[in-house]
Amino acid sequence: MQNAHFWIEQYDGSDEIIMTSDKIGIYNETNFENLLFLIDFSNLSEWVNGDEIHKWISELSIIPKSARYNEQGRLYQQQDYTELKNNIDADKIPESINIEYAITVKRTQMRTWPTYKQSYSSSNNQKIDYFTETAVYAAEPVIIYHTSNDGLWYFAAMYNYKGWIPVQDVALCSKEDLMKYQSTSDLLVVNAPVIYTPISSDLRVSGLHIDMGVSLPIKTVNPEGYVVNFPVQDQNTLEFAEITIPFTEDVSDTFLDYNVENIIEQAFKFIGEPYGWGGMNNARDCSSFVADIYRSVGIIFPRNSNQQELMSEAISFSGKSRTERLEILDSLRPGTPLYMPGHAMMYLGKFQQRHYIIHDVTTVYRKENDGKLTAIPLNQVSVTPLDVCNSKGSEYIMLLSTAVEVH
Known part of the structure; x- marks a missing residue:
């Protein structure tokens, strides 16, 4: 059992x-058409009304009604939330925003506020950090809407969620480069719960955590494994590093049936x-x-x-x-x-x-x-x-x- x-x-x-894969494509398209909280990056307007950004942030970054404690067990005070709100820098959101595009360069997270500070329901129970919204996997396309006051966080969206994501974990790119990356037909798909990239002298791609379902463009195949293009950040912009995923890993060169x-x-x-x-x-x-x-x-x-x-x-x-x-x-x-x-x-x-x-x-x-x-x-x-x-x-x-x- x-x-x-x-x-x-x-x-x-x-x-x-x-x-079949064709019918799966139609099924996905139907859900993207019917479920407005799913985002199809290929059909986006290049501009977003600033009021929309304010609305999304106000729906996410909410001061909790119940008591919350930080990682040191100290009770959050109003001043703590004021500092978090100030870092949002909402006054700097213009009337209209020209969105930017990016790809994650590692497994990261979206958070309720632009901070690594944590939030727990009690001072002695740290199982659930309520400032954690969702994981964002490696090589995930995202849209950038706004930057925090300290410059360390983007308010961003992936295809199914919006939140605050660390600037250091994404690489900016053009929409054309993003669409080209997404439209690659030769893909390596991770079938294991997680695999890790090989240890490398290039620390940007050494020992990275890659989750089930992540797909990476295959550049070629060599005797050791699949050579893939992995997104990396160079001065905040997108580049690609070639890495070899061994044949011994639980991966496939297409999605599973x-x-x-x-x-x-x-x-x-x-x-x-x-x-x-x-x-x-x-x-x-x-x-x-x-x-x-x-x-x-x-x-x-x-x-x-x-x-x-x-x-x-x-x-x-x-x-x-x-x-x-x-x-x-x-x-x-x-x-x-x-x-x-x-x-x-x-x-x-x-x-x-x-x-x-x-x-x-x-x-x-x-x-x-x-x-x-x-x-x-x-x-x-x-x-x-x-x-x-x-x-x-x-x-x-x-x-x-x-x-x-x-x-």
């Missing part, structure tokens, strides 16, 4: 292609990986777990779980009885993303009359015969039945809101 083949063998036709077998195998590569809020600790959270798996077959997902369940071919559980919910689950293909408020999961199948999921989760609860709840701390990618409970005693199966049939 804790391995991919157990679930693959339960399903007839696990190697059948669900969508989209079938049940590959989706389940990709999911189980993460078993035991620690949970990482917003990509903390070079890990991932529940929605990134699902998105990265599908990214390895070329399917693009929104960032957050509540956005992912708005994708095409969604089945609603709203108003359904337990019996009706079980019938829906029985009809689903293994690998189907499932959602409940605040959480993303992946359906595996049915075994001994229980439905199972794989998900990146912190804690689940078991309801005992006397009605009391027993906490089961997991804090990692795990396989659980759908009859586990949340902290309020509600079964996951009754909390399900949506299943997204990606086809």
